[in-house]
Amino acid sequence: MTPIAEMSSADGDLIDRLRSGDEAAFVCLVNTYSASLKRLAMAFVSSDAVAEEVVQETWLAVLTGIGRFEGRSSVKTWIFKILTNRAKTRAIRERRTINFSELEDPSEPGHAAVDPARFLAASHPTWPGHWASPLETWSASAEDAVVSRETMRVLQRGLERLPPAQRIVVALRDVHGWPAVEVCEVLGLSEANQRVLLHRGRSRLRGALEVYFAGNA
Amino acid sequence: MNDDTLREMACQELVEVITDYLEGTLPEVDLTRFEAHLASCPSCQEYVEQMRALVRLSGKLSTRSLEPATVDSLLSAFRRWRDSQTGL
Numbered sequence: 001m002t003p004i005a006e007m008s009s010a011d012g013d014l015i016d017r018l019r020s021g022d023e024a025a026f027v028c029l030v031n032t033y034s035a036s037l038k039r040l041a042m043a044f045v046s047s048d049a050v051a052e053e054v055v056q057e058t059w060l061a062v063l064t065g066i067g068r069f070e071g072r073s074s075v076k077t078w079i080f081k082i083l084t085n086r087a088k089t090r091a092i093r094e095r096r097t098i099n100f101s102e103l104e105d106p107s108e109p110g111h112a113a114v115d116p117a118r119f120l121a122a123s124h125p126t127w128p129g130h131w132a133s134p135l136e137t138w139s140a141s142a143e144d145a146v147v148s149r150e151t152m153r154v155l156q157r158g159l160e161r162l163p164p165a166q167r168i169v170v171a172l173r174d175v176h177g178w179p180a181v182e183v184c185e186v187l188g189l190s191e192a193n194q195r196v197l198l199h200r201g202r203s204r205l206r207g208a209l210e211v212y213f214a215g216n217a
Numbered sequence: 218m219n220d221d222t223l224r225e226m227a228c229q230e231l232v233e234v235i236t237d238y239l240e241g242t243l244p245e246v247d248l249t250r251f252e253a254h255l256a257s258c259p260s261c262q263e264y265v266e267q268m269r270a271l272v273r274l275s276g277k278l279s280t281r282s283l284e285p286a287t288v289d290s291l292l293s294a295f296r297r298w299r300d301s302q303t304g305l
Contacts, residue, residue, distance in 0.1 A: 021299035023292070030291060035280035052287055059291050063298045112233075119229040129227025131260045139266035142274055155274055174275035180240065191242075199236035206271050 011075045018066050030059060033076065036176040037083050040186075043168045044087035046094055054090055058083040073185070080186040113203035138213035151212065158208035166201035173198055226254040231261050235268055 017025035034055055041051035061082050069078060122128045142151065159167060159175070168187065172178045184194050226247070231254055237243040238251055255261055283291075 019302075021302060023295060023299070026295050027292070030283070030288065034288075035282040038281060038283065048281075052283060055283060056287055056291060060294055063295065113235070114229070114232045116229070119227070129229035130258075131228045135260035135263045135267075137263050139263060139270045142267070142270035147274060147277070152274070152278065155271075156278055159275075159278070170275065174272050175278050175280065177276060195236055195240060195242065198240075199233075202236060202268060202271060203232070205275070206267055209267070209271060209274075 008074065011071065014075055015066065015069060015071070018063075026063075029062075029075075029079075033079060036172065036178075037080065039171050039176065040080065040083055040168060041087045043164045044084075044091040050090065050094070051087075054083065054087050057086050061086070074182075077182065077185050084186060111200050113199065114207070136210070136214060138210070141213060142209065151209070154208060154212045155205065158205045162201050162204060166197050166204070169194060169197040170201035170205070174202070224250065226250040228254075228258060228261050228264075231255070231258075232264060235265065238265075239268065239272075 014025055014029070018029075037055045037058060038051050041054040042048070045051050045054060058079065062079055065082070069075070073081070118132055120127050120130050120132050124130075141147075159170065162170065169183060169189075172183045172186075173180065180191060180194055180198075183189065184191055187194070189197070231251060234243060234247060234251065238248070243251060255265065
């Protein structure tokens, strides 16, 4: 089922303004999407500088392609697909071995959300699989009002250390606030795979925060 | 009622389906088990709150945008592109 999507009126308006040479419309688009474009590019290429180039190339391709844009996808999805294609091409040229298969097949073993040692054994007579000791409470310390810069640094470092596929999915979903359906479309992931990557990434980050808060207790 | 609805969800299972729960994709049977367990388990309540806190905090992370020089050169490219369009 591939219906030709009606171009949303907001997208249609944006396209009209770009085609007519409205600089403010272009600037608005660049400001809105460049950070997440760069984040996505960083997952494919080796350096910040190369990611920056790929984003720049993407915007140039948007300009040359805008006349042919038919609105079969949203403007946003169209732009991010251009970026993905360019970043992949660049990665191949750099001979970087990106684990694309990780994006497609997240079913590798050994990915418990929480260390199994934290739970009572499955053979426990009363509480099989329950927390062996109560969870330390720190969620209240992570409330926005009191969150420290150090906490944010721990989170940022944790994000950077995630495997690339988990990092992209968590960043687009939670840092950039994309809905799941857009992440799936741009990365070519099934909804189930997207969720598995999100789950693994978030679980690891929660673990990193837990270690940090335990050290500060 | 079948066996699944009767079987209590263990904490170790809850931490593996929490993303499905937060995404609203947990099947009905498991949702019932999830909520029943949660109601009686302070540690898992905390775990859910930690995941929610993590998502909120992630939304506060700063994002790196383009260097000012790149934005300038994009603007120049836009103006060149616009000028090349006139007369079409």
